[in-house]
Amino acid sequence: MITIDLVQKVLQPSLAWVYLFFLVSVTKYFCDLGFPALLAGLHCNTYSSTWFSLPSSIAIFLGRWNISIQQKAATMAEAAISQAEASATAATDSAAVAAVDDDAKFTFYIAICSTLAATGGLLFGYDIGISGGVTAMDGFLEKFFHRVHRRQQAVKEDQEDNYCRYDDQELQLFTSSLYLACLVGSIVGSRTCSKYGRKLAIQLASIFYLVGAATNASAYDLSMLILGRILVGMGDGFVLQAVPLFLSELAPAKIRGSLNILFQLNVTVGILIAKTVNYFAAQIYPWGWRLSLGLAEALAIVLFLGSLVITETPTSLVERGHHQRGLAVLEKIRGTSNVRCEYKQIILAGEASRQVKDPYRSLLSRSCRPPLAVAVAVQIFTQFTGINVIMFYAPLLFETIGFKTSASLLSTVIVGGINAIATVVSIALVDRAGRRVLLMEASVQMFVTQAAIGGILAAKLTASSSLETGTAVAVVVLICLYVMSFAWSWGAFCCLIPSEIFPLESRTAGISCSMGINMICTFIIAQAFLSMLCRMRAGTFFFFAGWTVVMGLFVLFLLPETNGVPIDDMSERVWKQHWFWKSFMDDDQDPEAGNHEK
Numbered sequence: 319m320i321t322i323d324l325v326q327k328v329l330q331p332s333l334a335w336v337y338l339f340f341l342v343s344v345t346k347y348f349c350d351l352g353f354p355a356l357l358a359g360l361h362c363n364t365y366s367s368t369w370f371s372l373p374s375s376i377a378i379f380l381g382r383w384n385i386s387i388q389q390k391a392a393t394m395a396e397a398a399i400s401q402a403e404a405s406a407t408a409a410t411d412s413a414a415v416a417a418v419d420d421d422a423k424f425t426f427y428i429a430i431c432s433t434l435a436a437t438g439g440l441l442f443g444y445d446i447g448i449s450g451g452v453t454a455m456d457g458f459l460e461k462f463f464h465r466v467h468r469r470q471q472a473v474k475e476d477q478e479d480n481y482c483r484y485d486d487q488e489l490q491l492f493t494s495s496l497y498l499a500c501l502v503g504s505i506v507g508s509r510t511c512s513k514y515g516r517k518l519a520i521q522l523a524s525i526f527y528l529v530g531a532a533t534n535a536s537a538y539d540l541s542m543l544i545l546g547r548i549l550v551g552m553g554d555g556f557v558l559q560a561v562p563l564f565l566s567e568l569a570p571a572k573i574r575g576s577l578n579i580l581f582q583l584n585v586t587v588g589i590l591i592a593k594t595v596n597y598f599a600a601q602i603y604p605w606g607w608r609l610s611l612g613l614a615e616a617l618a619i620v621l622f623l624g625s626l627v628i629t630e631t632p633t634s635l636v637e638r639g640h641h642q643r644g645l646a647v648l649e650k651i652r653g654t655s656n657v658r659c660e661y662k663q664i665i666l667a668g669e670a671s672r673q674v675k676d677p678y679r680s681l682l683s684r685s686c687r688p689p690l691a692v693a694v695a696v697q698i699f700t701q702f703t704g705i706n707v708i709m710f711y712a713p714l715l716f717e718t719i720g721f722k723t724s725a726s727l728l729s730t731v732i733v734g735g736i737n738a739i740a741t742v743v744s745i746a747l748v749d750r751a752g753r754r755v756l757l758m759e760a761s762v763q764m765f766v767t768q769a770a771i772g773g774i775l776a777a778k779l780t781a782s783s784s785l786e787t788g789t790a791v792a793v794v795v796l797i798c799l800y801v802m803s804f805a806w807s808w809g810a811f812c813c814l815i816p817s818e819i820f821p822l823e824s825r826t827a828g829i830s831c832s833m834g835i836n837m838i839c840t841f842i843i844a845q846a847f848l849s850m851l852c853r854m855r856a857g858t859f860f861f862f863a864g865w866t867v868v869m870g871l872f873v874l875f876l877l878p879e880t881n882g883v884p885i886d887d888m889s890e891r892v893w894k895q896h897w898f899w900k901s902f903m904d905d906d907q908d909p910e911a912g913n914h915e916k
């Protein structure tokens with residue numbers, strides 16, 4: 319069914335092909351002009367232009383299809399996310415609502431289900447963290463990327479430019495292809511979540527992972543390798559849609575917020591596991607890379623077995639008409655039969671969100687522009703901190719500055735550990751310090767560290783030399799300080815902020831949109847960084863340092879504090895009070911207002 323839908327609704331709008339052609343031409347035009355910054359890092363040919371244009375074209379392709387998918391998804395997800403809205407609707411029952419909260423327990427069953435489902439976060443993190451170390455392994459380069467391997471040898475004999483040894487579009491495609499697949503996977507996953515439930519979506523994710531990891535580990539040529547990455551990326555897309563939703567629908571309302579960052583914590587732990595695996599696997603020449611890519615299979619098996627035993631969420635069951643089963647599951651996960659009010663909330667929230675005809679149309683309404691602009695900016699800024707330069711390519715970067723493979727892999731393990739620890743710090747601080755303080759502090763810390771790295775490389779790393787040990791260690795320390803500040807700010811908040819700033823009627827549409835932007839930007843960074851390093855050299859770090867200034871100013875002037883504000887009070891207490899955004903909040907002038915079924 320999904321395939322038929324895909325063919326009918328995605329391939330039919332032939333205008334999208336024209337759009338792709340147009341974008342390729344425009345990108346190539348700017349590229350030929352020597353467009354500074356990002357494109358400066360690329361070879362100016364139709365190939366690279368196509369890669370740059372493809373994500374947005376795919377987004378357009380799938381956008382229309384996604385709208386109808388998301389309408390359904392929104393109906394259900396909003397039911398889960400908007401407990402507060404439901405409570406308001408059920409105002410007459412407010413005393414009973416409190417009674418349900420008191421009775422509801424964090425049961426062992428919830429703990430088991432959440433832990434098993436959250437393995438999806440570990441897998442997503444594993445995929446982020448594994449590629450950099452694998453691409454630094456000699457056995458891997460010899461097998462799939464002879465050109466890069468030859469260049470690496472030439473660097474050792476002082477015949478090749480140090481900064482350019484890894485500059486290869488296909489090598490970058492190995493990393494980046496996953497994020498295009500992830501974009502597609504999250505769209506299909508969203509439909510699966512809404513039509514067939516969260517449990518099935520998680521099961522499908524685990525099957526994608528099982529097949530993808532096996533394909534990767536047994537790959538004998540580049541196309542098989544990329545196919546494996548695409549399958550794994552599809553799994554990631556399903557996980558990103560299903561797991562956070564599953565966790566928030568299962569959790570008692572009191573701990574729903576912290577679960578949001580806990581998912582991100584799992585992602586960072588997954589990254590750390592991958593980096594540790596790489597460190598040991600690199601010592602097994604020539605097939606250590608097979609072990610690195612194949613070990614994802616172990617996590618995938620846990621997710622698969624787990625997905626057989628986890629429950630479906632009550633929200634999903636009720637939304638699909640299985641009211642009795644929904645009630646039974648709710649009683650089981652809350653450990654009490656006194657769930658009448660929460661059950662009523664689920665039903666009422668579902669009805670309220672069904673009133674919204676088109677969440678995407680709501681998203682484009684004038685009063686939705688402030689949260690939309692902020693959510694999009696947050697995703698762009700998160701990626702343009704340059705974090706994934708480190709997450710994906712740190713081992714290659716460390717080799718570029720002169721580390722041997724094992725030292726560079728060990729350094730990335732340290733960086734991965736700091737990433738995870740700083741995420742825990744974020745969980746502890748977020749509700750005390752607020753979002754703005756942490757984001758602004760991080761912008762300063764990231765600017766200083768990136769600029770210092772750029773300065774050191776500009777002064778000390780030439781095309782044919784490497785850094786002295788002391789200087790190289792200083793670069794690693796600076797990278798640790800940089801990653802630390804990212805993890806307790808943008809890293810933790812890039813999911814949190816979009817999930818709390820949209821009004822009910824456009825919440826899931828807004829979250830899904832911002833997730834798509836994240837994937838597109840991740841793809842761009844993954845596909846561009848090694849080429850940027852070759853063309854812009856130390857300037858690459860000044861480029862990202864420049865972005866941290868822009869994002870600091872954005873936080874200072876345009877990002878309102880949302881800490882402690884009830885999720886459904888954002889409009890009154892945040893947007894209508896903000897010096898700039900309040901001008902968008904005049905409902906009377908809103909031509910899109912009234913996007914509700916009468």
Ligand code: BGC
Nearest residue numbers: 446586706709808809810812
């Ligand atoms: C970002 C990922 C990144 C990760 C690093 C997340 O917030 O979205 O792209 O790899 O943080 O921990």
